[in-house]
Amino acid sequence: MSAVATASVNSPKRKFPLEHTRNIGIAAHIDAGKTTTTERILFYAGVVHKMGEVHEGSAVTDWMEQERERGITITSAAISCHWKNEQGPYAGINHQINIIDTPGHVDFTAEVERSLRVLDGAVGVFCAVAGVQPQSETVWRQMDKYHVPRIAFVNKMDRVGADYFAAIESMKERLGANAHPIFLPIGAEEDFTGLIDLASMQARIYDAADASGMTYTIGEIPTDYLDQAKEYHEQLIEALADFDDDLATKYLEGEELTADDIRKAIRKATVSLDFVGVIPGSAFKNKGVQAVLDSVVNYLPGPLDLPAMKGEDSQGRPVEVSPDDSAPVTGLAFKLMNDGYVGKLVFFRVYSGSLSKGSVLHNPRTGKTERISRLLIMKADAREDIDTAYSGDICALVGARDVVTGDTLCSKGQDVRLEPPTFPEPVISMSIEPKTTADQEKLSNGLQRLAEEDPTFVVSSDEETGQTLIAGMGELHLEIIRDRLFREFKVGAEAGRPQIAYREAFGVAADGEGKFIRQSGGKGQYGHARIKVEPLKRGAGIELEDKIVGGAIPREFIKPTLDGIKEAAHNGTVAGYPVVDFKVTLFDGSFHDVDSSEMAFKMAGIFAFRDAMQKGQPILLEPVMKVEVETPEDYQGDIMGDLNRRRGQIQSIKAKANYVIISALVPLAEMFGYSTIVRSLSKGRASYSMEPESFEQVPPNVVNAILETSTRGRY
Structure with missing residues (x-):
């Protein structure tokens, strides 16, 4: 973008222009080192003066009590810092870097999902020993989904068994990434002492006497590494030539390429999503993080480098929103948080315009206006008041009341809805009851506020038992919810045994007919609908089609009929679980000139769906998890035997050094308490991770056992 064009979109009042x-986001598998990397970034950028440690519970971005106790990240934390590169096209220019440190545990994947929706770039962190791990794949798919350009940081180069090039190969093999080193490590394990920049062909050697990693020298590449550096320098240029014609021409004509030529080509290829530059380092031992910061500035895009944000108006027509401080305000509310000091906080990404405190914004979903009383820049759990947020900024709003995750907020007169983030369905539920009558109201209030914060946490009530049910992404997710209820809302509550969130589906296509006729003197009730239901592939969702011709059902009664069908799908006929993945065609029916009503046709839709389901050979579906167990070879047989007993299907076994990685698909119902079992089978030496894979049919011999224990049966 030209200097003139850039100046025209930047307010003269902003400290950092959009291009700077x-x-x-920092995203990866659990325990790959995301939070430690973020802590080092904050230290080197001067935000903190002492490096926090996850294992000590002193990390700035792990501010919740539950995070510090468990040593894991639960909620994504936003924080800002400034960085000035020493080398490259941006050398000497101060940049503002807004960082979101995301969780790695699969139970909190929604935090990653909504963060990636509003970010311009990401740093994927990988373990130099384990390479690509299961949650790394999930995060990578989420980055692909939202078209997020990224670089990769291969962390833990100081650990025994660290293999930088094997980690890159696993990225190519398991993620399909066009990954190439842009830095090489000097040494590995305890001999890891520095990096080689393949763009400038210079070495960065860390001073062994300075444990903070602040002291290093930039100079000649050590002789032992010169041939390797030249080889990978050539490979890097050849890889970049596919994306940059100018660089390819210079290279083929034998012209000398400058470091900035190569850096510009890396940036262009990275922004196009076709290239992933890889950097080695050890966040814990304070080596390589400055190279990550340099690469964030040099290679990841700013708001101006990306295509305009796409949305729709109220008529469904496409609308584009581009960063421009002088344009009307448009932004996305991507996260809600209850703050003990200021109340409800709405995390907001400003895509266009300049938003000042006291502004009134329009919510197209509700049609209401929201007055913004305060604007904050979040620094983990700390906050700083600001007067104005500009295009490209991530801030927090105080004063917005009727806002949910995914809402677009814009200036009055604007008609635009940006695409909200999408979230997975809960896979596990449990009942929860207050310990005392006095806790009842506090429990209801606490659950409502937590459900507002977390789109993957769902609260409902069981119609038969009257119990309150909470559903989420896993045992840990619900455990954290219960803990927060006790600590934040002072609610004493008893929880039932975790229950699986089963689903039901049609086994075969079937027709259904529903009649609702009531005659009790005076005006009666009459509704009649005929439908055809077809099963769809797993994950396809629900489709409703109206094929009424000739006025068999008047137009005003078609929507109530379809609404009745959707309502009936909440409770299947096998065990009362929601019915998924089907298409309903409403093709016939009849009505009465006097007695027909919306309520009668809604009931007819309910009866027709139940009739079709009884004929459709309904099946029960259960969540199946992708499980990966890392174990020493000595315990491979015991662990595989245990997975088979849990109805697991072994997908692959990979040998790596002196341990093996067993990948399997296992029903969630069989995985309760697995962490204790796997430690017992391996004398504490094996570890595992799991993530939702799909919903699959429950074997007939298992269905009966589920029906016997289910409290949801509808027979």
Whole structure:
């Protein structure tokens, strides 16, 4: 973008122009080192003066009590810092970097999902020993889904068994990534002492006497590494030539390429999503993080480098929103948080315009206006008041009341809805009851506020038992919810045994007919509908089609009929679980000139669906998890035997050094308490991770056992 064009979109009042702003996320598998990397970034950028440690519970971005106790990230934390590169096209220019540190545990994947929706770039962190791990794949797919350009940081180069090039190969093999080193490590394990920049062909050697990693020298590449550096330098240029014609021409004609030529080509290829530059380092031992910061500035995009944000108006017509401080305000509410000091906080990404405190914004979903009383820049659990947020900024709003995750907020007169983030369905539920009558109201209030914060946490009530049910992404997710109820809302509550969130589906296509006729003197009730239901592939959702011709059902009664069908699908006929993945065609029916009503046709839709389901050979579906167990070879047989007993299907077994990685698909119902079992089978030496894979049919011999224990049966 030209200097003139850039100046025209930047307000003269902003401290950092859009081209010098970076919104990035740190994302990876649990325990790959995301939070430690973020802590080092904050230290080197001068935000903190002492490095926090996850294992000590002193990390700035792990501010919740539950995070510090468990040593894991539960909620994504937003924080800002400034960085000035020493080398490259941006050398000497101060940049603002807004960072979101995301969780790695699969139970909190929604935090990653909504963060990636509003970020311009990401740093994927990988373990130099384990390479690509299961949750790394999930995060990578989420980055692909939202078209997020990224670089990769291969962390833990100081650990025994660290293999930088094997980690890159696993990225190519398991993620399909066009990954290439842009830095090489000097040494590995305890001999890891520095990095080689393949763009400038210079070495960065860390001073062994300075444990903070602040002291290093930039100079000649050590002789032992010169041939390797030349080889990978050539490979890097050849890889970049596919994306940059100018660089390819210079290279083929034998012209000398400058470091900035190569850096510009890396940036262009990275922004196009076709290239992933890889950097080695050890966040814990304070080596390589400055190279990550340099690469964030040099290679990841700013708001101006990306295509305009796409949305729709109220008529469904496409609308584009581009960063421009002088344009009307448009932004996305991507996260809600209850703050003990200021109340409800709405995390907001400003895509266009300048938002000042006291502004009134329009919510197209509700049609209401929201007055913004305060604007905050979040620094983990700390906050800083600001007067104005500009295009490209991530801030928090105080004063917005009727806002949910995914809402677009815009200036009055604007008609635009940006695409909200999408979230997975809960897979596990449990009942929860207050310990005392006095806790009843506090429990209801606490659950409502937690459900507002977390789109993957669902609260409902069982019609038969009257119990309150909570559903989420896993045992840990619901355990954290219960803990927060006790600590934040002072609610004493008893929880039932975790229950699986089963689903039901049609086994075969079937027709259904529903009649609702009531005659009790005076005006009666009459509704009649005929439908055809067809099963769809797993994950396809629900489709409703109206094929009424000739006025068999008047137009005003078609929507109530379809509404009745959707309502009936909440409770299947096998065990009362929601019915999924089907298409309903409403093709016939009849009505009465006097007695027909919306209520009668809604009931007819309910009866027709139940009739079709009884004929459709309904089946029960259960969530199946992708499980990966990392174990020493000595315990491979015991662990595989245990997985088979849990109805697991072994997908692959990979040998790596002196341990094996067993990948399997296992029903969630069989995985309760597995962490204790796997430690017992391996004398504490094996570890595992799991994530939702799909819903699959429950074997007939297992269905009966589920029906016997289910409290949801509808027979």
